Amino acid sequence: MELALNQPAPLWKRLSWFDWLFAVIIATGSLFALSRFGDFMDIYEKAILLAAIPAMALFGWFWKPFRVLFLVSAGVALFAISQYQGSLARMEEAFFLKYLISSQAAIMWMCALFGLATLSYWAGLLARSGFLLKTGSTLTWSAVAMGLIGLMVRWYESYLIGADIGHIPVSNLYEVFVLFCLITAMMYLYYEARYQTRQMGAFVLLVISAAVGFILWYSLDRGAQEIQPLVPALKSWWMKLHVPANFIGYGGFSIAAMLGTGYLLAQRGILASRLPKLEVIDDMMYKSIAIGFAFFTISTILGAMWAAEAWGGYWSWDPKETWALIVWLNYAAWLHIRLVKGLRGPMLAWWAVAGLFITTFAFIGVNMFLSGLHSYGTL
Structure with missing residues (x-):
């Protein structure tokens, strides 16, 4: 009897109204994308999009902070997309796009925030300051949000260049280094909360900062932020699964x-x-x-x-x-x-x-x- 009483309630009974709202938003957005862009997808891409609905909902239910991160990032990205008004030239004309939420601006903000987070974590570790360690966590969350916004907006920008050029932004070293920063930071933030070990952020953020350094060099020295057409081998739905x-x-x-x-x-x-x-x-x-x-x-x-x-x-x-x-x-x-x-x-x-x-x-x-x-x- 005691064991039965200690058993956790089924998942569906532990879900809040916000959990269900998150799932509805994910489903609505995905189905809207399918209705709007389904003609440009093959059967496999449609299957990936539909499978993403329960996958994203379950992930948000499992890791609660992801819900807010995703909704905020998606909301800002949609606002950024609306600012383009169908023209890539708006990137240099609209204030928010030019300085904050075009793909390149958002990714540069991501780089700056990761750098500040690294300094905050180390200062907090050395000074035994809980406030500085918490600041490091907040800056890391902010950097992840800006990086997600940058990648989502970059995806849209690639289609503004041309329907035949548009692609998911995981196709070259510049894009996958951004993806690496985001995935590594998100994984760390999950473990940080689970183990209550903000001190380890000082070490983990070092490898992310090294990737940030590569992104900055690759952008400033090689112009890698420019969106390029995919080579034939990469024009495949497999890329959407394999690379992440x-x-x-x-x-x-x-x-x-x-x-x-x-x-x-x-x-x-x-x-x-x-x-x-x-x-x-x-x-x-x-x-x-x-x-x-x-x-x-x-x-x-x-x-x-x-x-x-x-x-x-x-x-x-x-x-x-x-x-x-x-x-x-x-x-x-x-x-x-x-x-x-x-x-x-x-x-x-x-x-x-x-x-x-x-x-x-x-x-x-x-x-x-x-x-x-x-x-x-x-x-």
Whole structure:
């Protein structure tokens, strides 16, 4: 009887009116998009859009803060889209577009906010200031919102250039680095709330700030913010599934590496009194790798299926594919050692840190130093 009383109520009984309102808004928006743009979609893209309705609703029910983040970002993005009035030239004429919520302006604000968040987290960690740590969290949430707005508006801008050019903004290094920042920050914010460990933001935001540095260099030096037509191989609905899943993997692995860095410092008595207990950091590191590995596995399978459609074979030992396999084997071994052998402690922390270098080479090093079927991603 006592066990029965302690059982949680079914999910549908635990939902608030705001949960249901969020689901209705998601469904209404998706169905409107289907009615408005369905003629430009194939059957697979329509299926993805319809499947996104329950997926987004469930995600919002599972992680409550996501509801507000999504609704605010979508609302501001829709306002930005209305300001264009069908002309890309309005980007330089309308005040809000020019300085705040065009795609490039919003992404630059995202970069600035992530930089300020990094400084706030470190200041809060070193000064033991709860206020500064909370400020870091607020700035990180704000940066994520601006990044989401930037990507959504960029998607619309690509169609203003031309219906044949329009595409989801996950097609080149500039766009996926923005996506990496957003996914990594959102994953961290979830763990931050779950474990009540704002102190670890000082470490995780370092890797996001490194990505921000790349975005700024890539924009200012290479003009990468300019929207370009897709190469033929990328004109596929597979991209909408493969790329986001891949970067959830990269985000999880990056968080684990920075948590591993914090673990190693605390284990040596550096900042130990300011950081969470080693057991807490270890558990966060494990769960980050587990989630990242699950999505990276899904991404690899989707990538093989996409390759079969685009190039006629599931696997060709292209450098990008080979390094993806190396990344997968690295984290498969890490999880095996932890789960089967029960190993904990500094060795796995060092391994997680080393894994970031392997992942980084697979992410960007291949594009810089090797060539192959994925050469459309070169610098």
